Amino acid sequence: MNLLTLIGIGVVVLLFIYLFFYLIPVSLWITAIFSKVKVSLGSMIGMRFRRVPPRVVVESLITATKAGLHMTTNDLETHYLAGGNVPNVIRALISADKANINLTFKQATAIDLAGRDVFEAVQISVNPKVINTPNVAAVAGDGIQLVAKARVTVRANIERLVGGAGEDTILARVGEGIVTSIGSAGTHKEVLENPDKISRLVLQRGLDAGTAFEILSIDIADVDVGANIGAKLSIDQANADLKVAEAKAEERRAMAVATEQEMKARSQEMRAKVIEAEAEVPKAMAEAFRSGNMGVLDYYKMENIQADTGMRESISKGGEKGNKK
Known part of the structure; x- marks a missing residue:
């Protein structure tokens, strides 16, 4: 080999x-x-x-x-x-x-x-887990904003691990409960004086239903006072009402100007018609003289009536001026 x-x-x-x-x-x-x-x-x-x-x-x-x-x-x-x-x-x-x-x-x-x-x-x-919630902002009954942060102690529920919701659902439900609890308070001072009231109200809502966890406790870690939301909303509403009022006033002014212009146009139209009618009077009188429907005496009588009417109008105007003085 x-x-x-x-x-x-x-x-x-x-x-x-x-x-x-x-x-x-x-x-x-x-x-x-x-x-x-x-x-x-x-x-x-x-x-x-x-x-x-x-x-x-x-x-x-x-x-x-x-x-x-x-x-x-x-x-x-x-x-x-x-x-x-x-x-x-x-x-x-x-x-x-x-x-x-x-x-x-x-x-x-x-x-x-x-x-x-x-x-x-x-x-x-065996060893429950603590979940820290993000900052949750809510507004109390007096319009003051409060920013709360909580610690949620949970224990895994073995029987609901398959098909049960996770930590995100727990955090969302706890945040919703905090918002509801703060919103139901009459003033922000009530919440600051008794922050444990939020915990009790949230725990009573049974937030762990359908989740893979059992909530053991909810502890409010911190509550801070935020902005005055009620005052901001009132100011915004007042500004909005002012703009609406200004718009309505401008609309009324525009309508008044349009009405005035329309009245002037009608007055000018009526005056034109009067002038046109007065221009027809001499023609009518001439035609009456030619046809014999009006004599010289009738003409003088009409002139006397017009002169008398003009004198009375001047007297009445003079009397009104004296009364005004």
Whole structure:
């Protein structure tokens, strides 16, 4: 046998050894045996072909068995193939068992597949979490704005983690409750004197309904006095009313000017008609003389009447001036 043949045989042997130990994790199998966990070599080889890391499944099964939990490799493989985090589920089940929290493997896997951190949820169930709300601005009955900030202590509700609303919903509901509580106060001084009144009113509303949390307490951390919203609104309303009044006054003035111009136009039209009618009088009198319907005596009589009428008008005007003096 030449050198190249020996090298080829050596490469084949090394490749065989690598494939053997890759497909059959002997060290992991031995660890399982000493941990009193029954996992066959055939099961591990099947995990390789199913693209499931044997170490993840076997080590998680060893951890669960040592903690007194009972489950099979098939359960862990199914959860891994579904896209779950197997080690995180095992840690959550162990923590729940130690804290006497009723959490089954089915519930844990459902919470994990729902996209929530099941281990963190168990921790929040044991150690409640404090959520700080952003600044919430509201206006009291006297128009003074108050800016409040609260601390909400919540505990995870394992039974409602799947399908329950999250922290954003809690914050939104608490903010709405704070606004309602401040708005129902007669004056801002009532709120400043008794800020715990806001907490009581908000807690009575049952804001944790339909959420993945249980609200334990709501504590008002800070209340600051803001702007006088009522005064600003009154000023804005007064300015608006002033502009409306000015617009109406301008409208009335424009209507008065238009009416005056219309009256002048009518007066000029009437005067033109009078002048036109007076121009027709001499023509009518001439026609009456020609037709014999009017004589000289009639003409003089009409002149006397007009002169008498003019004299009376001048006398009456003189009398009015004397009375005015």
